[in-house]
Amino acid sequence: MSGLAQAAAVAVGRLDGAVALLTVERRLVGLALLRIACAGVVLCYLLGQWPNRHLLWGPSGAHPIWLFERELLSTQAPSLLATSSPLAFELVYHLSIVVGLLCLIGWRARLVGITFFAVAWSLLHRNVLVMTGGDSLLLLILPWLLLTNTSAYLSVDSGWRGISSDWRPAPRPWRALLHNLGLFGMVLQLSTMYLFAGLHKLFGAPWLDGSAAGAVLRTERFSHPLLGPLISQHAIVSQIVTAWTVVFELTSPLLLWLPATRWLVATQSVLFHGGIAIMMGLATFAVEATMLQLVVFPDASYRRLIARLRIVGTGQKSAAPSPSRPARSSSINGGLARAVYNSDQSARNTEREHGQQEARHRGHERGSG
């Protein structure tokens, strides 16, 4: 009986820990960077395709308004750019650029965020043939991004607060709860993408016999004249790349939640999607698929990175503490929130150590002075 009570007390303690985790906004740096990346991608479309805007999205372009209205019954995806008036189209298009810029600089981020979602949705659904898998991912994370505080850093709203700032978010239980739910939703969305992309591949013979990567890279559309043959003409290389793709996609949904392995997922993501950008020519897809990794790391990781870069930049010897290993969960019992909790606890410990070390350092300087 006492054992049962003890187990219940432990469970309640863990639940309290998980609830406490939700009352402070997490991953604010990563979310600020993600806001910038999302706005950057949409602006790349809007500004990069500005000379082709009438052809790609205009009322009498390649996907004319009558065709959009015919397809709307099945797509059920309306668009602000779906207008038969060329003047209204120009107005909405150029207002979309303004909204993209406001999102980029983080001005009135919550209000602009809602408008930005409408703009991105309208742009990509006005002509669905423009949309890649990365664009789908972008549109799937934007509703979750609306719940989060994306302007705590690197924004007009924050007074251009830098990543290495001493500022810490004040506890705001309800807003923090929504923020952390948005964050939770985004990482779950990323996991869902990798998991099903990997599982679907398990049902295809070319992915199991190792020929898939070579087959894709032999097509003209996705080939690279110099690098493509290195994979497509060497069976062993094709098998390795094919196997890596499947293993990466199937393991990432778990590994990106664990503090000890998320760097492994992020590194593989950069290599994998960077390879797709160069070899297959899908640069926008690669950026969109990689940028969600930004929210996987706690703020302390970014501060350590900035500190290291500064040290490297100034050529000084390391004054920063060595990065502490994140506390390992003895198991994933207690759920994914526990893993994040441990990681953030570890990050806070590191920051506390950093602060104490700085204080000692300052005391030492005063003493020696």
Add this chain to the structure above:
Amino acid sequence: MAAVVLPALVLAHFGLIAATIANPALIPEIARPAVERYLVPIFVQDWRLFAPRPDAHDYAVYARGEYVEEGVRRWTPWLDLLDPLIVTVQANRLSPDGVRLEVTHKAALLTFWSGGPFMQVPSGRAVLAERWAQVERQPMSAVVLSRLAAVALADAHPRHTFDTLQVLLTSRTVGDGGPEDVSALLLPAIPFPEVVR
């Protein structure tokens, strides 16, 4: 309480998405319309990225236009729409032409797919071509291809005024040395569309 209920709702949301991707039959039939109304269009997804079998075909899109010169009706030579875009994007992975390549390639691929089993044999492709004689009855991807073709032809032959447009699609399997399978779909000639660039 909210700190427990809300994350549980988020998990339920993704459980629903997982069920619809993995096996929609997991959702009780009575609940399916409600689930569809909830997920479509914002949260619907499937992630068949090059799976289960990557599409190992090279597509080509050709267009020609008919015009009157000195009282005689003439056709232009076939103009290749995809190849110049592929060459440009292979030379510069960040080229703005990447978007037009994406649209043209996807439109060609979807036009072949939208033919379904009719695409397998020449007589089926002839039936399709007849069915698609009117632009309004063509699949979305074929309409887009025709309009992209109109722009490309107007660019290539700026001195001609075209009356009619015709598009030819080909698909060739890309194997590792095995026999190639080439199929072609000649879309019916249609009035030259006015496209604003």
